Amino acid sequence: MNTTCPYCGVGCGLIAGPDGLVGDEAHPANRGRLCVKGATLGLTLDDRDRLTQPSIGGRDTTWAEALDLAAVRFAEAISRHGPDSVAFYVSGQFLTEDYYVANKLMKGFIGSGNIDTNSRLCMASPVAAHIRAFGEDLVPGIYDDFDQADLILFTGSNAAWCHPVLFQRALRAREARGTRIVVIDPRRSATAELADLHIPIAPGGDLALFAALLAVCAERGMLDHRFIREHTSGFDAALSAARTAGHGIDDALFATLAEWVVATPRMITAFSQGVNQSAIATDTISAIINLHLATGRIGKPGACPFSLTGQPNAMGGREVGGLANQLAAHLGFDDPSHHDQLARFWNAPHLARHPGLKAVDLFDAVHDGRIKALWIAGTNPAESLPRSNHVREALARCPTVVAADCWATATTARAHIVLPAAGWSEKDGTVTNSERLISRQRAFRSAPGEAKPDWWMFAELGRRLGHGPAFDFPNPASIFREHAALSAFENAGERVFNLAALTNIPDEDYDALRPLHWPIGPADHRLLGDGRFSTGDQRARFVPTIAPASEATPMMTLNTGRLRDQWHTMTRTGRVPELMAHRSHAALEIAPEDAAASGLASGDLVAVTSNHGTITLTAVVDPGQRRGSAFAAMHWTEGQGSAGTVNQLIGSTCDPASGEPAYKHGQASLRRI
Numbered sequence: 058m059n060t061t062c063p064y065c066g067v068g069c070g071l072i073a074g075p076d077g078l079v080g081d082e083a084h085p086a087n088r089g090r091l092c093v094k095g096a097t098l099g100l101t102l103d104d105r106d107r108l109t110q111p112s113i114g115g116r117d118t119t120w121a122e123a124l125d126l127a128a129v130r131f132a133e134a135i136s137r138h139g140p141d142s143v144a145f146y147v148s149g150q151f152l153t154e155d156y157y158v159a160n161k162l163m164k165g166f167i168g169s170g171n172i173d174t175n176s177r178l179c180m181a182s183p184v185a186a187h188i189r190a191f192g193e194d195l196v197p198g199i200y201d202d203f204d205q206a207d208l209i210l211f212t213g214s215n216a217a218w219c220h221p222v223l224f225q226r227a228l229r230a231r232e233a234r235g236t237r238i239v240v241i242d243p244r245r246s247a248t249a250e251l252a253d254l255h256i257p258i259a260p261g262g263d264l265a266l267f268a269a270l271l272a273v274c275a276e277r278g279m280l281d282h283r284f285i286r287e288h289t290s291g292f293d294a295a296l297s298a299a300r301t302a303g304h305g306i307d308d309a310l311f312a313t314l315a316e317w318v319v320a321t322p323r324m325i326t327a328f329s330q331g332v333n334q335s336a337i338a339t340d341t342i343s344a345i346i347n348l349h350l351a352t353g354r355i356g357k358p359g360a361c362p363f364s365l366t367g368q369p370n371a372m373g374g375r376e377v378g379g380l381a382n383q384l385a386a387h388l389g390f391d392d393p394s395h396h397d398q399l400a401r402f403w404n405a406p407h408l409a410r411h412p413g414l415k416a417v418d419l420f421d422a423v424h425d426g427r428i429k430a431l432w433i434a435g436t437n438p439a440e441s442l443p444r445s446n447h448v449r450e451a452l453a454r455c456p457t458v459v460a461a462d463c464w465a466t467a468t469t470a471r472a473h474i475v476l477p478a479a480g481w482s483e484k485d486g487t488v489t490n491s492e493r494l495i496s497r498q499r500a501f502r503s504a505p506g507e508a509k510p511d512w513w514m515f516a517e518l519g520r521r522l523g524h525g526p527a528f529d530f531p532n533p534a535s536i537f538r539e540h541a542a543l544s545a546f547e548n549a550g551e552r553v554f555n556l557a558a559l560t561n562i563p564d565e566d567y568d569a570l571r572p573l574h575w576p577i578g579p580a581d582h583r584l585l586g587d588g589r590f591s592t593g594d595q596r597a598r599f600v601p602t603i604a605p606a607s608e609a610t611p612m613m614t615l616n617t618g619r620l621r622d623q624w625h626t627m628t629r630t631g632r633v634p635e636l637m638a639h640r641s642h643a644a645l646e647i648a649p650e651d652a653a654a655s656g657l658a659s660g661d662l663v664a665v666t667s668n669h670g671t672i673t674l675t676a677v678v679d680p681g682q683r684r685g686s687a688f689a690a691m692h693w694t695e696g697q698g699s700a701g702t703v704n705q706l707i708g709s710t711c712d713p714a715s716g717e718p719a720y721k722h723g724q725a726s727l728r729r730i
């Protein structure tokens with residue numbers, strides 16, 4: 058049976074057969090290849106320790122009793138305090154169908170925007186930058202562009218570890234056509250080790266660097282003036298701002314980089330969390346997009362800015378309004394006609410008319426008592442959000458916390474009602490990967506005990522809250538049909554996202570659905586190369602970007618990120634000995650100069666302290682670290698070889714445009730224990 062890997066945004070196809078799981082040769086995202094995480098998925102199919110029974114206050118119960126109580130608590134809060142007193146916090150691990158039902162219930166029928174997702178921590182900044190430049194959340198490129206580029210800039214991306222199968226395409230392009238690979242990253246990551254050029258910028262230095270590259274392209278006559286004139290607006294202001302930018306790196310390195318950028322029309326800029334998780338993330342992405350627009354390097358073979366998303370369904374969530382500041386089907390809160398359109402389609406008289414609380418703000422609202430009932434599903438904010446101790450306090454204060462998950466976590470431990478969720482391999486639906494490719498995830502084994510899919514739980518809650526007819530979904534196919542119909546509703550081309558061709562897909566065709574890109578139909582799946590954008594005047598918007606002055610601090614910059622063989626808080630990958638063998642414990646990687654200054658050697662225990670707490674890690678002296686910056690993986694949690702999660706140390710500073718937390722720029726001091 059064909060399915061899709063549940064880990065990263067590459068979205069690789071798999072076949073589950075009698076001999077286990079193998080890569081799907083026919084899947085366009087991976088053509089049979091898998092990384093080590095995907096290749097060991099079969100070893101995670103282990104039902105031990107799974108949540109199998111609903112419980113209330115630790116007492117096993119029935120679904121009916123658990124859902125009745127959850128509905129009573131939500132109804133009481135709504136009736137006494139209004140719809141904005143309740144919230145859902147969901148997950149990029151959701152299938153699109155799960156997301157659709159949860160979003161429809163909260164925004165359409167409860168009447169609040171308070172549904173946000175852990176994808177806020179991953180790709181909210183690209184969404185914000187895409188919308189303000191293109192008028193719609195559109196990723197212009199496709200993975201085939203990596204085969205056809207002559208220059209690939211990876212910025213804020215350790216793709217060799219975090220998007221391995223896609224990075225292998227870049228390496229094959231280098232073999233086949235001499236593609237140059239540049240990595241722009243403060244640390245010498247595994248990706249940087251494999252690059253032709255590593256640019257060790259200061260943390261947050263990407264914005265100034267891309268602005269400086271725009272200025273160089275202008276100086277050297279490499280702008281696409283026809284494209285700028287006919288298809289964009291705001292260029293002059295963006296160029297003026299760019300001319301004020303210093304590149305911030307070694308002059309010789311900049312000269313090499315600039316020469317390559319100026320001379321190479323087929324250029325991709327692939328960016329990920331190192332860019333997205335910053336207090337200047339949206340502006341940084343705008344600087345990247347500005348460079349591509351100004352040089353006409355967008356929507357053409359081998360030429361585009363490319364957001365590498367973290368989770369397999371980060372784009373599917375965006376399609377159905379999984380973020381608190383979005384409506385479904387790429388409709389927006391900022392356009393009242395969109396509210397009316399959605400209210401008509403859903404027959405929803407109480408549709409939310411204003412955005413809800415973004416993740417960090419949402420948990421602040423839980424902490425200060427504004428949120429009275431909270432439903433968390435498929436994510437573990439007690440470990441994964443910044444200031445996770447604050448989140449734990451918030452959960453302890455909240456009158457009603459419902460948590461649905463596959464395994465017990467630090468979050469389910471703090472919930473009043475715990476619901477057992479069906480997970481990957483046990484439920485059906487679709488995901489959309491980083492290149493707009495919709496793929497099926499398929500159930501090929503039974504969920505343990507009484508575990509149920511999340512869409513079913515939200516539909517049951519909707520019925521109990523009195524909205525039965527709107528949540529009468531017999532199966533995931535029926536949800537997908539409604540999602541497709543909504544994308545096409547009163548959409549005569551205003552929005553590119555349109556699944557009209559799938560509106561009436563029969564159940565059996567949905568079951569057999571093969572991967573397909575949206576927009577559905579054109580043979581070339583690239584977008585925006587024709588210069589038509591989803592803005593009112595169809596012109597792309599340049600955004601002037603100014604890099605903020607960096608502030609001197611006596612503390613270390615604490616950079617957090619992923620390991621090659623782990624995923625999120627290790628609830629799945631931590632069960633596989635082969636994956637644990639790569640890195641067996643939580644570590645702090647520091648530059649030799651910083652280690653010497655702190656009296657640290659590899660293997661020493663080090664207390665890492667920020668304004669938000671202290672955790673203990675094992676020091677690893679790594680010449681690949683930039684002086685003044687240290688790196689800690691975000692996977693480790695209490696009880697998994699760490700005395701605390703690194704996210705305890707990260708403050709709640711967010712990018713103002715996207716609300717994405719600045720995980721990459723924490724500040725910490727070190728003390729040898």
Ligand code: SF4
Binds near residue numbers: 091092096
């Ligand atoms: Fe899964 Fe990503 Fe690895 Fe592909 S690259 S197998 S999607 S983790």
